[in-house]
Amino acid sequence: MASTNPASGRFDQPYTGFAPETTVLAEVTPEEAGLDPAPLRAAGDQLRAWTGSEAVEGHPLFAGAVGTLVHNGMVVDTVTAGSAVRYADGSGTELPANEQVPMRADTIFDMASVTKLFTSIAVLQLVEDGKVDLDAPVAEYLPEFAAQGKGSITVTQLLTHTSGLEPELPLWRDWPDKAARIKAVMDVRPQNRPGTTYTYSDLNLITLGVLVERVSGTGLDEAVSRRITGPLGMTDTGFNPPEAKLDRIAATEYQADPPRGMVRGQVHDENAWSLGGVSGHAGIFSTSGDMAVLGQSLLNGGAYAGKRILREDTVRTMLTNYNTRFPGDDHGLGFELNQLWYMGGLSSPTTAGHTGYTGTSIVLDPQSRSVVVLLTNRVHPSRSWGSINPARQAYATGLARAMAVRPAKGPRAWFSGIGDSRTATLTTPPLAHTGGDLSVDFATFVNSEPTDPLVLEASSDGHRWQPVELRVRGEGAPEGPVTALAGTGHRSWWNVHASVPATGNVTLRWRFTTDGSNTARGNYVDAVRVTADKRVLLDGERQPYAFAGDGFRLLGR
Structure with a gap:
């Protein structure tokens, strides 16, 4: 298909380097971007089908979704499907139709572990400021973290999940207040010798959130707002969204323990909730459009609309695989790399992304200069209804298949x-x-x-x-x-x-x-x-x- 950019819409002629830092998202049709619209339509139709009442084992795969596809600086697809609020309880009792809230393009989602990317960017900004050294022990900035043999764990090891720390602690249940919960993380004993294993751990990013606060002298929420979301114009992104935006927020889970009822407008993650809604591992709320801007800013080398949040060399380092010793667990500084299980047809050693437990994900493919954002409220009303990885794959693969591959010889x-x-x-x-x-x-x-x-x-x-x-x-x-x-x-x-x-x-x-x-x-x-x-x-x-x-x-x- 014709395109104003000869490389646009091509899968087999990968880009090298960053997109121009002047690239700003613009909505176009798939045809205008040089893409085949059929795979995009099919992926969108599949997302809508998964919200059907009998889609998976007698229930939807997810109550609702909003997706955004970006290719070469162009928003080529936005899908809304299902409901932001659909259920009255954890058993799946549907609300009356007039009380359900449909998904909209500007629905705000609990991003869950996608928060880790914001924390990682905040850490790297401090590295650029000369206030943090990636190779330095974390204890240099948080002396109390040296407890229980953690004195040698580095900032990089926290960012790449090679610190040896266990995946999580039930902070909300077993410790009485925020101070005690943070101390529990600082006091935890490593499960493995640092640098010898890959173990994905919320504790790594909780610690880095504390590090950002200690070094910057501000709260993590303020650091993210002042240096990331504010400059990028991500007006619907942040911790603890205001009550005025509640009507646009997707509900998550009905929780009986702790007894929170149907959670909406507060962070779903119990530990982040017990820390006041602000933590390095979870707590950010955002929209599909805002996340597309974040993705494009990184494809641009750290800049968007005249505002720079990271240097190009920092972004390049952020998206470099530090975990070559652990095949299959490729990881940059905060970003996961080359994970077929949710990156689908866009997977490659340079493809970066992250998922969130509530049903969120973002994928960046520098080789095709593409961004895939898929936000769902898959834990509404219950986390037990299963994985949405098939949807994550299908949406990313739809974009991959929309790009042309020139035949090796001849026209077909x-x-x-x-x-x-x-x-x-x-x-x-x-x-x-x-x-x-x-x-x-x-x-x-x-x-x-x-x-x-x-x-x-x-x-x-x-x-x-x-x-x-x-x-x-x-x-x-x-x-x-x-x-x-x-x-x-x-x-x-x-x-x-x-x-x-x-x-x-x-x-x-x-x-x-x-x-x-x-x-x-x-x-x-x-x-x-x-x-x-x-x-x-x-x-x-x-x-x-x-x-x-x-x-x-x-x-x-």
């Missing part, structure tokens, strides 16, 4: 973007030859979970299939001979060669199989050429309709 390529627990095949007609090996060459663009393989198989009878050994060239390609292809993040075409010993009729098929979770963007096959004894048996560019696609479809973009 075969694409399979199947969902979980599916199999797609692309099959040649029987290829007759008199003897000798078949030489098979093709190009493939692979974007799939490591456990979702694309394989090439051969059969002499069309019933019994044998895998074919492949040799692959290209950025991020596997070394040596392999029989399966998978992976995300490289965003480049691979050139593949195979030699198939056979006589008589031989049928080839490409088979792509997904497991029960975590589906990425999907795979392309193109430029297929099969020869034997220098005779061309099949030229996929000249004979595109010779193939039988089941789950694969021929796309021209």
Whole structure:
């Protein structure tokens, strides 16, 4: 599709570096951004379907949602679905229709652990000020934190969840007041030696929130307002939202212990609530639009609309993986990296984001200059109704699939973007030859979970299939001979060669199989050429309709 920016809407020509710091969000149609609107519509329709009364095991996946998709500085989609307030109690008794509150684009959500990003930015601002050293022991700024053998834990280890601290403590239940609760965190004993494990811990960010307050001399809420949300114009983002905004706030859970009833307008997290609603790990409320601005400011290298909250080098450091020792737990300074389970088809080693327990998430993909914000109130009325990770994946993958991938050769390529627990095949007609090996060459663009393989198989009878050994060239390609292809993040075409010993009729098929979770963007096959004894048996560019696609479809973009 045409675009004023030749790189706009392209998935296979990744950007390097930051977007221009002058980039300010503007609403456009997907077509104006060079995107295919169909995957965006499908993702939005799926979000709306998940709010249905019987969507999952007799209840909605979530009561309501607001989503915003940004590509190359353009807001290309905003979805509202379901209700901000729907239930009267924890059992799922629906309020009368006239008492329910529909979702709106400016609905305010409890962001839960997405708060950790704001705390992390506040810490890095103090680093830029020369008041905090990332490699320094936390005890240098909070002497009481040295208790119980924590004197060597660094600021970086808190930001990357490698401190060795346990995930959480029931502060709200077991300690009587805020001072005692903070002291309990300072006094906690590490579960593991610092730097030896990855353990996601609220205690890390509670500690960093205290550090920000101690070093800056202001409350964490004031530090965030004065140096992050204020400069960025995020007027609906902050701790402890005012009563005047209650009618726009999405309800969360009905809580019996502690006996809070239906929580709305106060932080859902019990520990943050017991700390007065302001904590480094939870407590921020925000809108989808405000979060899109935060995401774009980071894609811009730390600036937005003439206001800078971080230096470019700081943002670059923030989005660098510090956890190479712990594969699968990639983490920058506050941001998670390369997490397919909610980043979906946008996953890559440079893709950053965070989720929140209440049903919130943000994904930043610097390679396509995209932001995905999905806010739901999935704990309304109960946290026991399940995970919304399928929705997070689907929304991000919708944006990924809306971006074009140029065929490796010619005007068309075969694409399979199947969902979980599916199999797609692309099959040649029987290829007759008199003897000798078949030489098979093709190009493939692979974007799939490591456990979702694309394989090439051969059969002499069309019933019994044998895998074919492949040799692959290209950025991020596997070394040596392999029989399966998978992976995300490289965003480049691979050139593949195979030699198939056979006589008589031989049928080839490409088979792509997904497991029960975590589906990425999907795979392309193109430029297929099969020869034997220098005779061309099949030229996929000249004979595109010779193939039988089941789950694969021929796309021209």
